[in-house]
Amino acid sequence: MLETIPGVVVAAVIAAALLAYYRLRSGRPARSFADGGTASVTVGLTGTEKPAGLLRWFTTVDHKDIGLLYILFGTAAALWGATDAMMIRTELLVPETAIWNVETYNAVFTTHGFTMLFFFVTPVFTGIANYVLPLLLGADDLAFPRINAIAFWLLPPSLLLVRGGLITDVMGMVLGVLPLDVSALEALEPVGMGWTMYTPLSVEMANPQISVALLGLHLSGVATTMAAINFIVTVLTERPDDLGWDRLDIFSWNILVTSGLILLAFPLLGSTLIMLLLDRNFGTTFFAIEGGGPMLWQHLFWFFGHPEVYILVLPAFGLISLILPKFCGRRLFGFRFIVYSTIAIGVMSFGVWAHHMFATGMDPRLRASFMAVSLAIAIPSAIKEFNWIATMWNGRLRLDAPLICIIGGLSTFVVGGITGVFLAAVPVDLVLHDTHYVVGHFHLIVVGVIPLAMIAASYYWFPLITGRMYNQRLARVQSLLLVVGSFVTFLPLLVLGYEGMPRRYGVYPAEFITLNQIASLGALVLGVSVVLWLVNMVQSARVGPVVRDADVWNLKETGQFTREWQWFEERLEERRDGSTRPESSPERTRAGEDTDSDSDSDSDSGSD
Amino acid sequence: MRRTHRAAVAAVLFGVALAAVPIVAVAGSGSGSVTNQLIRRLNRQLLYLAVPIAVLVEVILLYTVWRFRSDGNGDAEPRPTRENRQLEITWTIATAIVLLFVGTASFHALAHPAVSTLPNGPHGGQEPGGAPEGAVEVNVTTEQWEYTFEYLDEDVTTDDELVLPANRPVYLYVTSEDVIHSVHVPGLGLKQDAVPGETHLIRTEPTETGEYRLYCAELCGEGHPEMLSTVRVVDEDGYESWLTERADGDADSGSDDESGNGADDGSDNESTDRVGGGP
Numbered sequence: 107m108l109e110t111i112p113g114v115v116v117a118a119v120i121a122a123a124l125l126a127y128y129r130l131r132s133g134r135p136a137r138s139f140a141d142g143g144t145a146s147v148t149v150g151l152t153g154t155e156k157p158a159g160l161l162r163w164f165t166t167v168d169h170k171d172i173g174l175l176y177i178l179f180g181t182a183a184a185l186w187g188a189t190d191a192m193m194i195r196t197e198l199l200v201p202e203t204a205i206w207n208v209e210t211y212n213a214v215f216t217t218h219g220f221t222m223l224f225f226f227v228t229p230v231f232t233g234i235a236n237y238v239l240p241l242l243l244g245a246d247d248l249a250f251p252r253i254n255a256i257a258f259w260l261l262p263p264s265l266l267l268v269r270g271g272l273i274t275d276v277m278g279m280v281l282g283v284l285p286l287d288v289s290a291l292e293a294l295e296p297v298g299m300g301w302t303m304y305t306p307l308s309v310e311m312a313n314p315q316i317s318v319a320l321l322g323l324h325l326s327g328v329a330t331t332m333a334a335i336n337f338i339v340t341v342l343t344e345r346p347d348d349l350g351w352d353r354l355d356i357f358s359w360n361i362l363v364t365s366g367l368i369l370l371a372f373p374l375l376g377s378t379l380i381m382l383l384l385d386r387n388f389g390t391t392f393f394a395i396e397g398g399g400p401m402l403w404q405h406l407f408w409f410f411g412h413p414e415v416y417i418l419v420l421p422a423f424g425l426i427s428l429i430l431p432k433f434c435g436r437r438l439f440g441f442r443f444i445v446y447s448t449i450a451i452g453v454m455s456f457g458v459w460a461h462h463m464f465a466t467g468m469d470p471r472l473r474a475s476f477m478a479v480s481l482a483i484a485i486p487s488a489i490k491e492f493n494w495i496a497t498m499w500n501g502r503l504r505l506d507a508p509l510i511c512i513i514g515g516l517s518t519f520v521v522g523g524i525t526g527v528f529l530a531a532v533p534v535d536l537v538l539h540d541t542h543y544v545v546g547h548f549h550l551i552v553v554g555v556i557p558l559a560m561i562a563a564s565y566y567w568f569p570l571i572t573g574r575m576y577n578q579r580l581a582r583v584q585s586l587l588l589v590v591g592s593f594v595t596f597l598p599l600l601v602l603g604y605e606g607m608p609r610r611y612g613v614y615p616a617e618f619i620t621l622n623q624i625a626s627l628g629a630l631v632l633g634v635s636v637v638l639w640l641v642n643m644v645q646s647a648r649v650g651p652v653v654r655d656a657d658v659w660n661l662k663e664t665g666q667f668t669r670e671w672q673w674f675e676e677r678l679e680e681r682r683d684g685s686t687r688p689e690s691s692p693e694r695t696r697a698g699e700d701t702d703s704d705s706d707s708d709s710d711s712g713s714d
Numbered sequence: 715m716r717r718t719h720r721a722a723v724a725a726v727l728f729g730v731a732l733a734a735v736p737i738v739a740v741a742g743s744g745s746g747s748v749t750n751q752l753i754r755r756l757n758r759q760l761l762y763l764a765v766p767i768a769v770l771v772e773v774i775l776l777y778t779v780w781r782f783r784s785d786g787n788g789d790a791e792p793r794p795t796r797e798n799r800q801l802e803i804t805w806t807i808a809t810a811i812v813l814l815f816v817g818t819a820s821f822h823a824l825a826h827p828a829v830s831t832l833p834n835g836p837h838g839g840q841e842p843g844g845a846p847e848g849a850v851e852v853n854v855t856t857e858q859w860e861y862t863f864e865y866l867d868e869d870v871t872t873d874d875e876l877v878l879p880a881n882r883p884v885y886l887y888v889t890s891e892d893v894i895h896s897v898h899v900p901g902l903g904l905k906q907d908a909v910p911g912e913t914h915l916i917r918t919e920p921t922e923t924g925e926y927r928l929y930c931a932e933l934c935g936e937g938h939p940e941m942l943s944t945v946r947v948v949d950e951d952g953y954e955s956w957l958t959e960r961a962d963g964d965a966d967s968g969s970d971d972e973s974g975n976g977a978d979d980g981s982d983n984e985s986t987d988r989v990g991g992g993p
Contacts, residue, residue: 307933495774530816
């Protein structure tokens, strides 16, 4: 094998390695820093000092760099998953299989689910938390900077493993032209068992790519768990002494609870996936009829799966709670009750899993008790909504893009939340379960709330991360489009569900065509909105007007100039002074904030 | 001033209540079977509660945005936030009361024998037997990607459609030969997953004659979206004559109806007049 590799290739590899080594040595800052040694001289995309090239991004352990990597990775995954979504909506334009066959359609909605849940939402929130959590806390970095880096770098390979079927297909087609044996590549087809991977279907499907995807999911679970442990330890131990639990900001609270859920839920998913892998490849009988039975899978999967729902949405709630008050000119209403409701959701989310299984023929007495908890979990969600509205009441609302996103998110959350109550009511769920109603319900939240909160955050912190400002008018238009698109896409699905159209149908009876076409039209609006956001972000990061005043959102006026913005102000000053102090000094940051709060009792309200 | 304010509030509330009517109408009235009547009635009750609440919260949200928006000059200063424990407790309890109503109403529907059935089998399933006199008992067996309907006591087995008599108790024993499927008849308000190795009972009583579409509602592979069939509810005479016809037809098995099942059946079945729950 070795001798078949041409000497030129070996020489090139060695030369590249040497070059990389010397670049690393010469490019590395002379000093070592508290956050793990090779922290970059600057952070962000538009630092005045140039970073040490591409290598910096592969070796960084700086939480801000890793945060950006997470966000970029998550965005790339989101675009990939959104492409799947557009493929789904295109196929559903007509009742027949006009564009993709049923097999491809099944694969597309399966990978859409995997990509969005495991590689878009959680990585993006991890990225945002990576960037701002230490700043909000006033910590140097996360507790374990290197674990942070490992957790991130496990994600790209796991995404490739999960989505490999498509990649190998393309590779097979390209390599197939050459005189090579590509049968191994062609054997791997995109996985089509649905993201819930119900046994026995997922055991019996022959496609070897399913096993590869299971490994990928397991790996991503490991990565997610590592990141969660890092956040928990950071919040617990890296807070400065004067930052008690009562003053911890709302976003950190949400990340803490989310990480707790991850810590309890993801290892279970990991073991369950391994059991499935063994059933598929080594003849074990965990989920076989003569063994544990197919219901075991559903119980284990949903015991992970329902907390997962809140793992996705709690960080979004945290962002809403954090950003909303900044544009209302007053502190968050009912801070304590929002924290309590977050914790309540976290605890209760482990007691509702069987509401995904009401139609499986469970004992009705068991169903009734799961119904009770599932209804009860609506209470903390409602409390949040009411508190957010109360925050706006008596405020002064500056209708900038972040606030438009958040108001839009609140309005979709009302519909998305209340439709969920119907699904908690067992008899109603019996007719709606596995119909488009369910799809409409959860997409109103996973599209109508989560990306809106992310985009609100992207606009809110864009100046802090890039040092530039984005096009605000375009941002407002984009936010509105996203809100309108969510309603237009997902409200028709609710009606379709009432009319009985099951989900996961690539071909469907002809009478459902009108509503499906309206939904596809809405998806197009969503697509346009996403493209506008992307263009705005990329173009503004390159040539947007440079920010000179750190108080972009007039937060000082209302006493909400929180830690991360103080850090940004210092950084701007350092840059202006031409100083090259590489590390932000948390001591100084906190000192500055303390004098602020002396002069203004409302200061630093995000953490009150 | 105060009076016009109140009038406005009353008008908004009235409008909100009115908004519930068309939406509830869209969601459909219950008919077709006892089960569907129960479920749709519960659904209607919940909608009469949920739609006004949803519209009210949305209106309050938009009103808040409109009233406190900043127009650049001459805005009122934002008032500092003060915690209001009473308000918090009030809306927590109010939400709890609403959900308590939802829970109670749902529980009443759930407890009805046409909605849920208690297990009698070893694995929480329900084995055939125990049906009262006069009930129609059918074994519904699913496999990729078709259904088999076996009429107990009648020596009739079909695979193209499920024919049921109106106004008689029906016991369907649902199971699967391979992967998980789901028997989903929205027009009759029925859904039960078909789990291999387990048998589960659907108990209902059709009340209106007509044709209802039967979907598979659990992803079961490539043929999933084409795993459709029909439930035809006929009157007692029609049922009896169909049974006799079928019992004779079974002798020369696989006659003219063999092609009807599965792939090319439901998607272009124009005669299906009662799909979904719509009126």
